[in-house]
Amino acid sequence: MKIFKPTHIDSKLQSDWLYLHEQMPPDKWYHLPSFCTASTWLGMHQSLRRGQGEIEHLNQNYQNGQLEWSEYRRLLLGRASSHYGHLHGHHGIEDHHYFPQLRLREPKLNKGFDLLDSDHHHIEAQLEQIQALLGQLRYQENADPKLADALYHAIKEGGEWLYRHLTDEEDLVIPILAIYEY
Ligand SMILES: [Fe+2]
Ligand SMILES: [Fe+2]
Secondary structure (H helix, E strand, O other), rough: OOOOOOOOOOOOOOHOOOOOHHOOOHHHHHOOOOOHHHHHHHHHHHHHHHHHHHHHHHHHHHHHHOOOHHHHHHHHHHHHHHHHHHHHHHHHHHHHHHHHHHHHOHHHHHHHHHHHHHHHHHHHHHHHHHHHHHHHHHHOOOOHHHHHHHHHHHHHHHHHHHHHHHHHHHHHHHHHHHHHHO
């Protein structure tokens, strides 16, 4: 039997959970019809990667002295609110709608879904810390490099978890969606 490797270098998936890659490997995913659920899911993840990348870029620009405090504060508050709202909503739909259905469809992958579920809890806890820092930022009209530093690190750490989670989830979920077409 062919052994498939997870896509992300720091993946937490086990290779033997990837048996559906035989029929639906990652290089086929981008040839699926654009309107199918698998493609919509991939597109949603790309927009989450983009949102995360944008706020990390803003933090980096402030750290490099390329943004004034007022501009940094205005842009970060706006983009972080939309990105984290999107992320929270996306995980809610997965937890309450898709994951229970997918577990029933492919019970051999239950441990994989447990892992994704525990990622959601961890990411949600990170999000609460980030929201608390953003709450401070909202009322901080004068430059506060310590607060910007705390935001930089919390958002970066959240991003590391998020990027790995999105890729692990795609490895597990996209083949099921593509094969059974939800
Ligand atoms: Fe997820
Ligand atoms: Fe997702």
